[in-house]
Amino acid sequence: MYENLFKVIERPEQFISHLPEWHGATFSRLKGGFNNNTLKVTKETKVGVLKIDSSPxxxxxxxxxxxxxxxxIAYENGLAPKVIFANSGVYFTEFVEGVVGNKKNFKNxxxxxxIAIALKKLHSLPLAGxxxxxxxxxxxxxxxxxxYESCLVxxxxxxxDEAPLSSNFCLCHNDLVANNFIITPEIAFLDWEYSSDNNPFFDLATVVEHHELNNKEASLFLDAYIVEDFQDWQIHLKFQRRLYLALLYLWMISRHDINHTEIESIALRLTTIDL
Structure with a gap:
């Protein structure tokens, strides 16, 4: 069920009143959600996740x-929780039991x-348009x-601006950071707010760079995804790694809780990727 009209929701009970099967539900706050208020919704055996936006x-x-x-579409292919209801101010999905990802998971x-197999499946889904x-x-x-005055900016x-244009677009998640993975024990993806058509190597580059995979880990991951000789693909990946790090750096400096050590690390990596 989708509605396009933005409505300000001051209390979660306001939203649940439109879904009779969820009347009487209880709410508890969840961590995360830089751009919204995120709540766990429980009604008997049913559990959902409610995100309430403050603006369109x-x-x-x-x-x-x-x-x-x-x-x-991803849910129908076993790659995401089901969306129960959405409008321009509210997003309500099923709650999926599992282990939310962290950087340690990417060392296994x-x-x-x-993750590579799930990502290959994601990239085979229909284009978003x-x-x-x-x-x-x-x-x-x-x-x-x-x-604007920063040299690194x-x-x-x-x-x-100079990132090579791709002729090989597919549906991509575009935000594959650790806490957007959930192990159920199958791999599923959370937070599809950036999902759109993109170069598949951007998703691959995000996994490699955000989780700082070493050469052995990166090769194992990419071999499982590509199933071909990786040598021919390296230049594509390097361009997308730089693109991801550039976006990550700008995102990091825009946050109110700036981690200067992490920003310096990203800046160093950004300048040392050899093309």
Whole structure:
């Protein structure tokens, strides 16, 4: 069920009143949600996750209804929780029991292979009909940071602007950080707000760079995904690794809880990827 009209929800009970089967549910706050209020909703044996937005979605995020459409295609293919209801201010999904990812999970050989296989399946799903706009994301982060004079910010924008255009688009998640994975024990993906058509190597690069895979781990992951000689693909991956790090750097400096050590590490990695 999707509705496009944005409505301000001050209390979760306001939303549940529209879903009779959830009347009498209880609510508890969940961690996460930089851009929304996230609650766990429980009614007898049913459990859901409710996200309440304070304002309508803008680029680079998907409108909630578009996000729900894409996520439910993924759900039908065993790759995501089901979306129960969505409008431009509310997103309500099934709660999935499992282990939410962390960086340690990416040091496990079996997990890396399982993630690669799930990602290959995701990339085979139908196109979303809209392309990922990396520059729109970058501009949003810079608008928050107000850091146009930084040399590294300008370098990031140059990397993003000059990123090679791909003729090989597929449906991508575009935000494959550790806590957007859940092991059930199958691999599923959470938070589809950036999902759109993109170069598949962007998703691969995100897994490699965000979780700082070493050469052995990266090769194992990519071999499981590509099933071919990786040598021919390395240049594609390197361009997307730089693109991801440029976006990550801009996102990190836009946050109110800036981690300067992590930012310095990203800046160093950004300047040392050899193309």
């Amino acid at each position: 979605r803008k680029m680079p995020f998907n409108p909630r209804c578009k996000e729900a459409y894409i996520q439910n 050989e079996n997990n890396l292979k399982a 809209q392309k990922f706009n990396a520059m729109a994301a970058a501009r949003k982060y810079i608008d928050i940071f107000k850091g 300008r370098k990031c924008l140059k990397i993003i």
